[in-house]
Amino acid sequence: MRAGVAPGIPALSRRVRASTPRWRRPTTVAGVGLAALAIALVVGLAFGSVSIPLGDTVAILAHRLLGWPVAVTWPASSETIVLELRLPRVLMAMLAGGGLAVAGATMQGVLRNPLADPYVLGTASGAALGASLAVLVPLPLGLLGLGFGQLLAFIGAVVAVALVWRLSRASRLGSLTGLLLTGYAVGSLLAAGLSMAMVLSGAQLRQIVYFLLGSLATATWQQVAVAAPLIIVGVVVLAWRARALDALMLGDETAAHLGLAVARERVILLAFAALVTAAAVATCGLIGFVGLVVPHMVRLVVGPAARPLLPLAAIFGAAFLAFADLLARLPGELPVGIVTAVIGAPFFLLILRHVRTGYEL
Amino acid sequence: MDRSPLGTPSVSRRKGLFVPTVGLVVALVAGACSAGGSVAPSTSSPLPVSPSPVVATPSPSPSPSPQATQPAFPLTITDDEGTSVTIPHAPSRIVSLTPASTEEIYALGEGSLLVGDTDSDDYPAAAKTLPHVATYQGVVMEKLVAAQPDLVIAGGDGFTHPADVTHMRSLGIPVVVIYAPTVPAVLADLRLVGEAVGQLPAATAMTEAMQTRMDAIASLAKAEPTHPSVFYEIGVGPDIYAPAKDSFVADMVTLAGGTPITTGDPNSYTIALEKLVLADPQVIVLGDYDYGTAVADVLKRPGWEHLTAVVDGAVRPVDDTIVTRPGPRLADGLAALALAIDPGLVLPADLLPPATPAPSPS
Amino acid sequence: MSELRLVDVALAYGSRMALAGLDLTVASGERVAVLGPNGAGKSSLLRCATGVMPVSRGTVMLDGVPLAELGREAIARRIAVVPQQVDLPFAIRVEEVVALGRIPHERSFRGPTPLDREIVDEAIHRVGLDAFVGRDARELSLGERQLVLIAMAVAQQARLLLLDEPTVHLDLRHQVQVMDLLADLNDREGLTILAVLHDLALAAHYFPRALLLDGGRLVADGPPAQVLAPERVQATFGVDAAVWMGGARPGV
Numbered sequence: 006m007r008a009g010v011a012p013g014i015p016a017l018s019r020r021v022r023a024s025t026p027r028w029r030r031p032t033t034v035a036g037v038g039l040a041a042l043a044i045a046l047v048v049g050l051a052f053g054s055v056s057i058p059l060g061d062t063v064a065i066l067a068h069r070l071l072g073w074p075v076a077v078t079w080p081a082s083s084e085t086i087v088l089e090l091r092l093p094r095v096l097m098a099m100l101a102g103g104g105l106a107v108a109g110a111t112m113q114g115v116l117r118n119p120l121a122d123p124y125v126l127g128t129a130s131g132a133a134l135g136a137s138l139a140v141l142v143p144l145p146l147g148l149l150g151l152g153f154g155q156l157l158a159f160i161g162a163v164v165a166v167a168l169v170w171r172l173s174r175a176s177r178l179g180s181l182t183g184l185l186l187t188g189y190a191v192g193s194l195l196a197a198g199l200s201m202a203m204v205l206s207g208a209q210l211r212q213i214v215y216f217l218l219g220s221l222a223t224a225t226w227q228q229v230a231v232a233a234p235l236i237i238v239g240v241v242v243l244a245w246r247a248r249a250l251d252a253l254m255l256g257d258e259t260a261a262h263l264g265l266a267v268a269r270e271r272v273i274l275l276a277f278a279a280l281v282t283a284a285a286v287a288t289c290g291l292i293g294f295v296g297l298v299v300p301h302m303v304r305l306v307v308g309p310a311a312r313p314l315l316p317l318a319a320i321f322g323a324a325f326l327a328f329a330d331l332l333a334r335l336p337g338e339l340p341v342g343i344v345t346a347v348i349g350a351p352f353f354l355l356i357l358r359h360v361r362t363g364y365e366l
Numbered sequence: 367m368d369r370s371p372l373g374t375p376s377v378s379r380r381k382g383l384f385v386p387t388v389g390l391v392v393a394l395v396a397g398a399c400s401a402g403g404s405v406a407p408s409t410s411s412p413l414p415v416s417p418s419p420v421v422a423t424p425s426p427s428p429s430p431s432p433q434a435t436q437p438a439f440p441l442t443i444t445d446d447e448g449t450s451v452t453i454p455h456a457p458s459r460i461v462s463l464t465p466a467s468t469e470e471i472y473a474l475g476e477g478s479l480l481v482g483d484t485d486s487d488d489y490p491a492a493a494k495t496l497p498h499v500a501t502y503q504g505v506v507m508e509k510l511v512a513a514q515p516d517l518v519i520a521g522g523d524g525f526t527h528p529a530d531v532t533h534m535r536s537l538g539i540p541v542v543v544i545y546a547p548t549v550p551a552v553l554a555d556l557r558l559v560g561e562a563v564g565q566l567p568a569a570t571a572m573t574e575a576m577q578t579r580m581d582a583i584a585s586l587a588k589a590e591p592t593h594p595s596v597f598y599e600i601g602v603g604p605d606i607y608a609p610a611k612d613s614f615v616a617d618m619v620t621l622a623g624g625t626p627i628t629t630g631d632p633n634s635y636t637i638a639l640e641k642l643v644l645a646d647p648q649v650i651v652l653g654d655y656d657y658g659t660a661v662a663d664v665l666k667r668p669g670w671e672h673l674t675a676v677v678d679g680a681v682r683p684v685d686d687t688i689v690t691r692p693g694p695r696l697a698d699g700l701a702a703l704a705l706a707i708d709p710g711l712v713l714p715a716d717l718l719p720p721a722t723p724a725p726s727p728s
Numbered sequence: 729m730s731e732l733r734l735v736d737v738a739l740a741y742g743s744r745m746a747l748a749g750l751d752l753t754v755a756s757g758e759r760v761a762v763l764g765p766n767g768a769g770k771s772s773l774l775r776c777a778t779g780v781m782p783v784s785r786g787t788v789m790l791d792g793v794p795l796a797e798l799g800r801e802a803i804a805r806r807i808a809v810v811p812q813q814v815d816l817p818f819a820i821r822v823e824e825v826v827a828l829g830r831i832p833h834e835r836s837f838r839g840p841t842p843l844d845r846e847i848v849d850e851a852i853h854r855v856g857l858d859a860f861v862g863r864d865a866r867e868l869s870l871g872e873r874q875l876v877l878i879a880m881a882v883a884q885q886a887r888l889l890l891l892d893e894p895t896v897h898l899d900l901r902h903q904v905q906v907m908d909l910l911a912d913l914n915d916r917e918g919l920t921i922l923a924v925l926h927d928l929a930l931a932a933h934y935f936p937r938a939l940l941l942d943g944g945r946l947v948a949d950g951p952p953a954q955v956l957a958p959e960r961v962q963a964t965f966g967v968d969a970a971v972w973m974g975g976a977r978p979g980v
Contacts, residue, residue: 054508082514089537090507117817143528152532207633209524215504222504223529225536252831255814261780262811263884264804264832309818310827312839338503 031313034306038320042099045327049095050087053334057083089226097224097232098330098341099323101285102295104236106322107315108278108285109296110303111243114250114311115274116181123282123296126188126275130195131165132158132286136216137202140209149231154216155287162283165195170275180257180271218340219292221330232288239281240319246274247311254309294345295322298353325349434570436561443562446522446545446555453540456564457517461510463500464521466552466693467544467559468493471519473572473694474565482513489687489695505530515539519559523547549617552692553577572694579697580621583717587623587704596624596707597647597675598689601654602667605636615653615690622704623711624649639669650675651706653690655683682706688719730756730791730806730887730920732777737786739772739944746772748944749786754922756887759914761931762924763955764941765965770924773941774890777922779803790888804832808886810877812893813870822860822868825876826851829883851883855909871902878909889913891923895930903927907934932956940964 051062061079065087068075108123116125124130135157146153173180173187203213243250249270252260261267285292299322300314307313326341329348333341442452461482462468468487471480477492482499499509504527510518518534520526522545534541542562546552553573560569596619600607609615611628619626627645629637650673652659661681670676684706688699702719704711732754739747747769754760762770775781776788779795788795790806798806808829816825829851830844840848852861855875860868865876874894881889891910895903911934913919925931931938932952940948940955942964948955961969 054506055512080514082512085511085537086508090511113818117815119817152529154529205633207635212524212527212529215527222507223533225533227536248831248834251828254818254820255811255816255825255828258775258780259809259811259814261800262778262804262807262809263828264801266800304818308824309820310824337501338506 031307031317034303034313034317035320038317038324041324042320042327045099045324045331046095049098049327049331050091052331053086053091054337055086057086062087093226093229094221094224094330095327096229097288098221098327100229100232100236101221101289101292102299102326102329103319103323104240104281104285105292105296105326106299106303106318107240107243108282109322110300110311110314110318111250111274111278112296113300114253115271115278116185117253117256118181118185119301120297122293123278123285124291124293125192126184126279127165127169127192127195128162128279128282128286129291130192130199131161131163131168132283133161133213133217133291134165134195134199134202135159135161136290137199137206137213140206140212141202149227151228151231151287154212155228158216159283159287161195162286163279165191166275166279166283170272215340216290217342219290219342219345220338220340221289221333222338224288228288232284235284236281239277239284240315242277243274243281244312244315244319246270247315249274250311250315290340290342292326292342292345294342294349295326298349299325302353434567436564436566439564441561443542443558445541445543445558446551447543449543451540451542451562453517453542453562455516457515457562459513459515459517460563461499461513461515461518462487463505463519463526464544465489465493465687466555466691467519468496469691469693469695470556470559470569470572471563474560474563474568476563476565479563481515482510500526500530505534507533510534510539511537517542517562519544519562521545546692547614549580549614549621549696552614552696555692556694576694576697579717580700583697583700583704583713584621584623586713586717587621587708587711590623590708590711592708593623593625594648594680594707595627595645596622596649596651597627597642597645598651598653598703599659599664600635600690601657602659606639606642607635608637608642610635614692618689618700618703619651619707622700622707624703624707643669643673646674648674648678648680649707650681651703652681652683653686656686682709685719731789732807732888732920732922733789733792734773734776735787735789737776737783737788739769739776739781740784745944747776747783750944750946752939752946752949754888754920756920757914757918758937759911759921759935760923761935761938761952762922762941763926763928763931763938767943768941769944770941771892772944774809774892774922774924777890778807778809801832804884804886806886807888807890808881808884810874810881810889810891810894812896813873814877816866819864819866822857822863822865822876823848823852825865826857826879826883829880829885832884847885848883851879854882854913855879856905869899869902871898871905874898874902874906875909878906882913886919888920888922891921893924893926895925895927903930910934928956928961 050066051057051059057079061083064075065079065084067073068077069084069088105123109121112121112123112125113119136154139154139157144153146156148156151159169184169188169191172191173184203210206213249260249265252263252265253267253270257267282296300318303314303317303321307317326345329344330341332348333339333344439456440452440454442450445451458479459481460471460476460479462471462480463484465484465487468480468483469489471477472490472492477490480493480496483493483496484500485498486502487493487496497509497513499506499513507530516539518539518541520531520541520543522543525545526543531541531543542558544555544558546555553576556573557566557569560566560572598609598615598619600609600615609619609626609628611630611632613628613632616626616628627642627647629635630641650664652661652664661683664670664681665676675681684702685699688695689703691699698719701713701717705713705719734750734752737747737750738745750773762773764770772781776783779788779798779800790798790803795803827840827844827848830840830848834840834844852858855878857872857875857879860872860876865873868876878894889910894906894910898906907930910921910923914921923935935952937950938948938952938955939946940960947964948960958969961967
């Protein structure tokens, strides 16, 4: 078949694209997302539990980050707050939010399930169990700025997914069903372990609960330095494999017929999604909602094609969590997981009710 | 003993009462010793600095033992978690993250150096007006940093989130973590904090006075003919919260002349009602009185009506903050506890606790 | 160009032989129906033909080259499979489904080029789905969805089209529409078509050549009149029926 438009027939998709309102085109949406991210950064640095005059904040950033010669008129504590507390925290929120959103979109695509989130293959239970074991047996071990609890959470998450993967290979069911059910079974087992640890923890229960609710309060530059490469590399790899995610949308067989090495791609996608999730969970605890809802919100606007979806999910996930963290900070350190659920859920319901974009769920 | 609202009796005043107190203790203990009793609680380790009541001879003004001299700054101390903490200079901006250390700093006369505490620090009254940099949720790091502390006293065993402790230290703030699971450990911690803030002599004198008072109270309580079984109620609802085995509270009850009813397990803080009924306490001390539990409530509880304590009406309130708080008022707490266990116990005026709580809880 | 050849191909699922020694050749430009009762191995044949299922014995060759020597993507550029139906977990537009057919031709990061978009447009037009552009594929009827999947295969620009029971669940109108389309693609563009069908009458009317499978073996190969002679139908399907062959329209 010759390529090229038959004479007299205008390109139809082009017509449809032309009729797509400007606001829904991927580039516009990306622009909005980046603007939101910039605002989140500025607002996140300007506000917090202690009020620092905006002029001081800007001056501190200009002086310390850009090297501008500005007269130092602020107390050292303000500098510590802006540069050592707020800045790493906002960056950590963006990394975790973006990573979780991309991991969630990947899980939804690989498992072909709109209800999948980054934690569905046991990552959450594994991480929680790891963190709680560290609370029960607090060894003063650490690595690269991560505390013992965070290390065990990371290892727990990764081991859990590996275990689920390994066990699901033995399943006689269709591969996706087997994977999901194995994930559920292993997750439940690990959750039982977690419950046991909570019972045994006695006075330390509060620490475990804190982990379960998710918090960015202890984000330090060291943690950002550890999490950033893991999350950024993971997100880039997943965005690079966007094609595979698209092919999988119609099922394994169709994907294979479209030239995809299905088994290999699935391993790559799940492995990097798990890596990104483990990095986010180890540093920030279990933050729910972002990985499930942000991909859907982006899909509602630009559709399910992975190439726009993944980068946009990263951008909006980052902005979303940064804003949520700010809201969690202001009244005095609510766990951020509560805030993401409280803002995210009604917002999502509102969208479902009112938006008609042709991409309704 | 005269107590100002700030609870800061001066060192000299304490010294003035030291001699007669020691003399009294020696006399009493000499008598108790003949009965073969010991004033030390069963699980304590011997205190390094306190004079042993059995062999001390009263001296008019004992010079401070060598350990009571304040070492110079910069100072490196080992906190209760075994961490070496270096304090570069005598602290002038202190944040106290436990109610006990807040009380102590005021007791040492250094209350003006406090720039932050937690929202649950309630004694002395001035503590409530300090900026609250921590809540039950954790330390609000920005507020802590804004207070620009040069020393932070934190609570161990998870009282202050370990992650917050690590975070503060990573910002270069010296953090001393204290945790006192036994009565002697409380006194050791009071001295540790005293040393950290540059007031070791005063702290040592304070703990020596406390030790003396507590030994005196303990020996008086021990000398009573009966040592009833005591249930110290930490809280009820829905589970019954009781002292764990070998815990601090159990220690205090023993010192106060009671036989503590515990959960039976060092890691458990709850006791089943059936077990409590089986143990059948002769006295119930309401540690939760200030949190809204009235004596009448206890008498009405289903299943409790046959407990000896309830039948005899031996259900008595106590100010939990002085009994269980590992701070400078612990001796008062011991006295209050002893009186709650045995109202007939006669304590000399200088050993009495402050006025008993009002009938209706705040 | 797109000659498919199976040489002594056998396929075992565990202890069960799905295909037991098949020898057949589908020449470029042919239009062949694959028929047989359930479990005869029709779907297995399709899977072997694309290399998705490795054979237990024998060779599958595409234009004389064994499939094992061609990369998966190379195969996908030469062979397109139209699945029976697909589950669409997310809302997706018709043109986006068709665009998936371009995946074997796309590079990882670059994404669809203007050329890709034109090919997608043309595939949509070729299949007659112009009116459906912009709509959610999940809202389409089964017949319309089947056309979308065929458009996707067309966008793949493969010379060999394999179809797995494309008319099952379809109403009569769409059955005819699909069959007419396949015949048209074969006649005008010269695409080779290999379709597994369950409807013997449709097969007889639209396909000049039929392969009859039974128990993993090829029991007949030739024009439908011969392959679907009543004794054959009786022996293979166990049904005493005559397949109406004649006339301009297929019998119902």
